[in-house]
Amino acid sequence: MKDKDNTDDELSSSMTGGRFKRYAKVTSAMGGLAARLAGEKYLGIKINREQHASDLRAALGGLKGPLMKVAQILATIPDALPKEYVNELSHLQADAPSMGWLFVKRRMKAELGENWLTQFRDFNKSASAAASLGQVHFAEDNQGQKLACKLQYPDMGSAVQADLKQLKLIFSLYEKYDSAISTKSIHEELSDRLKEELDYSHEIRNMNLYRHMLSDYNEITLPNPIESLSTNRLLTMTRIDGLKIMQFIAENSDIEIRNQVAMNMFKAWYVPFYKFGVIHGDPHLGNYSIRTDGGINLMDFGCIRVFRPDFVTGVIELYKALRDGNEEQAVNAYKRWGFENPSKELISVLNIWANFIYQPLLEDKVRLINPSASGQYGKETAEKVHEELKKIGGVKPPREFVLMDRAAVGLGSVFMHLKAKLNWYRIFHDLVGNFSETELEKKQRIALNKVNLS
Ligand SMILES: Nc1ncnc2c1ncn2[C@@H]1O[C@H](COP(=O)(O)OP(=O)(O)O)[C@@H](O)[C@H]1O
Ligand SMILES: [Mg+2]
Incomplete structure (x- = not known):
């Protein structure tokens, strides 16, 4: 075409x-x-x-x-x-509301110039997917490489x-x-x-950051940005195809492959976090797909959070505090998270939430992410936390909490849908066993410099 x-x-x-x-x-x-x-x-x-x-x-x-x-x-x-x-x-x-072909042509010309279409062997006239700030068109370059072009609305x-x-x-x-x-x-x-x-050029830098952080992990595929066909408002990248998670679940009853998908999702989210202090803040169903071999296609690098290394230490410290029932350590951990002067009462409310999130990591055994799960992941706990917070006059959550929490709840919900049975404790320990904040700080600095994000 x-x-x-x-x-x-x-x-x-x-x-x-x-x-x-x-x-x-x-x-x-x-x-x-x-x-x-x-x-x-x-x-x-x-x-x-x-x-x-x-x-x-x-x-x-x-x-x-x-x-x-x-x-x-x-x-x-x-x-x-x-x-x-x-x-x-x-x-x-x-x-x-999608942009029609005439409008797409006008937008593409504005981004890539008069002869933009000669740079593609094929460019789909209608959008293949909606993006939150635009739409995605599938295309092919002149060498026959399959592409996805995310074009922003005006x-x-x-x-x-x-x-x-x-x-x-x-x-x-x-x-x-x-x-x-x-x-x-x-x-x-x-x-x-x-x-x-x-700014899609910022997203390209994020994508390159992820390519660097996950370069040793063949089980996770990322798009390759095509900079010569991209601008601040047009992101052209290689196309990656797979099954949407719900379709995958409907078609795969085998527990082995479901477990493998869960494991790969865990890596895609937490290798960047525990090794580099970076998280993909949007584990939404549209932002990844499942390869036929159980690998993950990871997409959408618009919402990436880089944490100060001390925050990651705080996340691990809170794990230890909960495991050992060490209240003093919990106070320190919450301070590292960014909670200002947490009172005893606040700590005990925050612990309700933390115990829910960390629970699967505390038991050295194969289990479901949430054995008592019914309905929405974390909903009952969230309601309880709400009630308790009100009693003690509320809380000011630190900024860092927002996407960290979003990632944990989003992934928990994926694991729940997959009915994955894994030893989460082992997976977590394999990842953070030899954690060193200095090492993370160094890795993060090198990675950010490499992609011009520092
Ligand atoms: N590289 C790609 N290959 C195939 N499909 C893609 C690719 N990038 C994005 N898509 C599709 O386009 C949709 C929107 O892109 P995304 O980057 O998630 O936009 P937004 O940041 O607005 O959510 C995705 O949910 C996915 O279906
Ligand atoms: Mg998206």
């Missing part, structure tokens, strides 16, 4: 028009939400949250955008937003700004009203990550 017809340069206005209308709607729905929350607090007006949440869904329509990513992350932090709203936002489907910078502003308003109102969590640092973290995500 070689289409050199880029003479027709008419702007496909349906997409832009539709998109802006949608954004206007979202903005007013969010504004309305903020007003109603304020009404509830200051005027004692009871709002029907279920009803309001479904109004919000209607207003959001099929939009998949920055808000959706935010919602996916927030859904794993107990009590950051009223749960009805998080539910609505997380249900947003991946059916973005004006996403201002859309992201607008979303973040709305989110801040909602956060601050909700916080005053009944939240047990101080959301300032959560907002700061999400803002920084979303702003980075706008």
